Amino acid sequence: MASSTLIPPLGLGTYGRTGPQGVDAISTALEIGYRHLDTAQSYDTEATVGEAVRRSGLGRDAVFITTKVADTNLAPADFMASVRKSLDTIGVDQVDLLLIHWPVPQEVVPLESYMEALGQAREAGYARLIGVSNFTIALLERAQALLDAQALATNQVEIHPWLQVPKLRDFARGSGLQLTAYQPLVKGQVATDPVLMRIAEELGTGPAAVALAFLMAEGHIVIPASASRTNLQNNWDATTIILTPEHMDQIRRLDRGYRHINPAKSPRWDD
Numbered sequence: 050m051a052s053s054t055l056i057p058p059l060g061l062g063t064y065g066r067t068g069p070q071g072v073d074a075i076s077t078a079l080e081i082g083y084r085h086l087d088t089a090q091s092y093d094t095e096a097t098v099g100e101a102v103r104r105s106g107l108g109r110d111a112v113f114i115t116t117k118v119a120d121t122n123l124a125p126a127d128f129m130a131s132v133r134k135s136l137d138t139i140g141v142d143q144v145d146l147l148l149i150h151w152p153v154p155q156e157v158v159p160l161e162s163y164m165e166a167l168g169q170a171r172e173a174g175y176a177r178l179i180g181v182s183n184f185t186i187a188l189l190e191r192a193q194a195l196l197d198a199q200a201l202a203t204n205q206v207e208i209h210p211w212l213q214v215p216k217l218r219d220f221a222r223g224s225g226l227q228l229t230a231y232q233p234l235v236k237g238q239v240a241t242d243p244v245l246m247r248i249a250e251e252l253g254t255g256p257a258a259v260a261l262a263f264l265m266a267e268g269h270i271v272i273p274a275s276a277s278r279t280n281l282q283n284n285w286d287a288t289t290i291i292l293t294p295e296h297m298d299q300i301r302r303l304d305r306g307y308r309h310i311n312p313a314k315s316p317r318w319d320d
Contacts, residue, residue: 060085062274075101117150147176261287
């Protein structure tokens with residue numbers, strides 16, 4: 050898992066952070082201490098990420114930037130051009146992590162084609178690390194067979210206390226692949242969970258921070274999204290929370306298979 054350990058465990062999801070307000074929100078996160086920014090071609094936030102990083106005065110090597118190739122850009126004629134456009138939009142020569150955002154439904158574009166292109170993007174220096182998003186176990190096995198050993202740094206999928214994906218988690222652990230949890234707070238919904246609220250009160254923190262601390266303790270990377278300084282700070286506080294084994298067991302029992310993001314193009318999920 051050498052490559053995935055280079056990914057900061059808590060980052061900022063930037064979906065919805067567009068325009069001047071988006072730049073301000075991302076800038077606030079960088080002020081607080083975030084050093085991992087997650088964007089995508091389809092989010093329209095690549096420009097705001099780049100602008101916020103430039104305004105921060107931080108060196109390029111101080112901020113880990115992830116972007117994702119949209120499933121509409123995975124055809125051979127579109128893939129590399131879209132990656133170069135992303136680099137230009139962000140204003141960097143290389144991203145730290147380049148992901149396939151969604152597998153193409155019905156293999157209208159063969160998986161072999163865009164996984165090969167992903168590897169070529171890394172070889173060309175467009176990305177330091179590569180990975181995938183929304184991949185099932187079967188798709189991961191195929192992808193891993195196409196690339197060199199442990200080439201994939203992560204698989205970014207929906208994970209939170211109510212959706213702990215045990216089958217995918219166990220497969221990932223067994224193959225040395227780290228998972229990145231998007232929607233780790235289910236847009237704030239988990240903050241109403243009585244178990245998380247009770248643990249938070251015991252620890253003198255908030256339930257969202259408890260949820261994030263749990264996911265990181267399980268070995269996942271988390272990328273919660275917020276524009277609020279208060280929420281950004283509360284989420285960041287998760288990096289200092291230590292949960293007891295009893296806390297971990299209580300939260301593990303919250304898994305109910307509740308999936309928040311499930312568009313029609315989704316693959317057949319394992320969990």
